[in-house]
Amino acid sequence: MPEQKMTISEMCEAFEVTPRTLRFYEAKELIFPQRVGKKRLYLAQDRARLKLIQRGKRFGFSLESIRRLLNLYDLGDHQQLTAAYVAARKRLEEMIAQQKTLNEAIEELQEQIAWAKDAIATMEKSEHPNP
Numbered sequence: 001m002p003e004q005k006m007t008i009s010e011m012c013e014a015f016e017v018t019p020r021t022l023r024f025y026e027a028k029e030l031i032f033p034q035r036v037g038k039k040r041l042y043l044a045q046d047r048a049r050l051k052l053i054q055r056g057k058r059f060g061f062s063l064e065s066i067r068r069l070l071n072l073y074d075l076g077d078h079q080q081l082t083a084a085y086v087a088a089r090k091r092l093e094e095m096i097a098q099q100k101t102l103n104e105a106i107e108e109l110q111e112q113i114a115w116a117k118d119a120i121a122t123m124e125k126s127e128h129p130n131p
Contacts, residue, residue, distance in 0.1 A: 005034070005041040015050055025053060030067050059091055 008019050022040070025031045031049050033040040042050075049070055056066040065087060072080035 003043055005043060006047065008033075008040050008042070011042050011047070011050070014047075015054065017050075017054075022050075025050070025063075028063055028067065030063065030070060059088070060095065061087070061091060 006014065008022055011017070011022055012019055022031070022033075022042075026033060026040070030053055031042070031046045033042045033046055035041075052070060053063075053066055056069070057063075061069075069080060069084050069087065072083055
């Protein structure tokens with residue numbers, strides 16, 4: 001049974017990306033579609049790589065980091081899984097630190113908003129005292 005090949009428009013629809021995005025990933029050597037004349041045909045490996053690219057981007061990995069991890073897959077041993085595990089642990093630590101910083105900033109902003117609300121209410125009362 002021949003492997004299912006997808007056109008660029010089918011890939012765009014399936015993965016909710018633009019043709020420009022696919023061409024960009026190809027230029028960055030992240031995916032390697034077959035060329036038949038001017039047509040690009042995407043195989044299962046390209047689809048799997050695109051899923052991993054999207055997941056890596058969602059987790060905040062750079063495209064270069066994603067490319068390095070994808071290239072390790074071709075070695076056929078546990079190096080990719082080990083490297084992915086180490087990179088994922090490091091990224092998780094970074095995300096937790098960012099979350100802590102963001103939570104602190106949110107708390108401080110909420111305090112500032114509450115202060116401003118009280119200050120506005122006080123000013124309005126002094127401008128319009130009740131008789």
